[in-house]
Amino acid sequence: MRMPRRAHDGHNAHQGPATGQAILNVEMSAFSAGCEVAVDEVGVHAVVRASGPQLPPGPSAAAARGLDAIRALAGRHAQVKLPTRPIRERFEDLIHGRALDTAEDNDQPQHLHADRLPYRVSSWRYLPSVLKASDVSPDDVFLDLGAGKGRVVYQAARYPFRRVIGVEISPLFTVVARQNLARKRRKLRCREIELITMDAAEYDIPDDVTVVYLYHPFGGETFAKVVERLAASLDRRPRQVRVIYAWPKHEETLLGTGLFRTLSERRDRGTGQIVRTYVCDAEELTADQGSAHES
Numbered sequence: 185m186r187m188p189r190r191a192h193d194g195h196n197a198h199q200g201p202a203t204g205q206a207i208l209n210v211e212m213s214a215f216s217a218g219c220e221v222a223v224d225e226v227g228v229h230a231v232v233r234a235s236g237p238q239l240p241p242g243p244s245a246a247a248a249r250g251l252d253a254i255r256a257l258a259g260r261h262a263q264v265k266l267p268t269r270p271i272r273e274r275f276e277d278l279i280h281g282r283a284l285d286t287a288e289d290n291d292q293p294q295h296l297h298a299d300r301l302p303y304r305v306s307s308w309r310y311l312p313s314v315l316k317a318s319d320v321s322p323d324d325v326f327l328d329l330g331a332g333k334g335r336v337v338y339q340a341a342r343y344p345f346r347r348v349i350g351v352e353i354s355p356l357f358t359v360v361a362r363q364n365l366a367r368k369r370r371k372l373r374c375r376e377i378e379l380i381t382m383d384a385a386e387y388d389i390p391d392d393v394t395v396v397y398l399y400h401p402f403g404g405e406t407f408a409k410v411v412e413r414l415a416a417s418l419d420r421r422p423r424q425v426r427v428i429y430a431w432p433k434h435e436e437t438l439l440g441t442g443l444f445r446t447l448s449e450r451r452d453r454g455t456g457q458i459v460r461t462y463v464c465d466a467e468e469l470t471a472d473q474g475s476a477h478e479s
């Protein structure tokens with residue numbers, strides 16, 4: 185078998201210079217999805233690694249589209265390898281996620297915004313590793329901001345929450361999340377589940393929410409507005425709120441309010457991601473408000 189040339193030669197013995205265009209397509213589409221892509225080999229074989237500052241390592245729909253271009257050029261003998269989900273994740277999908285569609289394969293038009301991240305699904309372990317059922321009372325309300333296809337909403341609805349809410353910018357994902365939850369209806373403990381399609385920046389956080397979940401869904405102004413809305417809700421109704429933030433890229437905005445402190449941190453052994461929990465204590469808020477009134 186002939187060894188393929190390095191991609192950055194710009195052309196290859198089997199395919200001619202057109203392959204250079206395919207590489208460019210991969211690199212451009214991956215760039216527009218906010219990730220870096222390295223094409224190692226192209227020819228009868230292409231190995232692409234997509235990762236970057238904005239995306240956790242894993243397959244990117246944009247890189248996959250670029251790879252389709254490679255496939256088209258390299259013909260039916262092309263073997264294209266995308267980085268796959270870690271084996272442990274795939275195994276857990278089989279155990280917990282049967283009948284659930286949480287494929288990370290569609291970028292949405294709503295993602296064409298500098299602040300917004302495309303869909304990546306939380307590991308099955310993130311939520312249970314930081315939240316025990318005994319930590320949740322029937323007065324607690326859970327909110328997933330950037331709920332995607334609803335995996336975490338589903339997991340939360342198996343705790344004794346009074347209400348579980350998911351807010352998602354993509355109407356398609358909300359539909360998929362609804363279908364996912366309908367399929368698992370019999371496994372749910374919480375009966376009041378709301379799935380809302382809207383920009384989290386515009387969502388008024390209800391004053392009964394006590395647990396907020398984020399899997400690095402957005403940054404910039406959007407994150408700042410969400411934190412402002414959370415602070416406004418705490419101001420209206422001081423209470424204990426826990427924020428569970430997986431891949432906490434913008435925690436400084438949350439901590440910068442002075443309302444939250446870090447409660448715990450876990451690094452997931454499977455994905456390497458950090459999941460941090462922050463807490464705002466009702467007593468501290470009431471004390472602060474009291475001293476503000478006195479001065």
Ligand SMILES: C[S@@+](CC[C@H](N)C(=O)[O-])C[C@H]1O[C@@H](n2cnc3c(N)ncnc32)[C@H](O)[C@@H]1O
Nearest residue numbers: 300304305306330331332352353383384399401
């Ligand atoms: C990393 S995924 C997390 C999905 C889900 N929470 C999970 O953990 O499996 C981030 C999600 O946030 C959504 N998103 C991005 N910007 C948003 C915004 N401004 N408002 C609401 N959802 C947004 C994306 O569409 C995507 O589904």
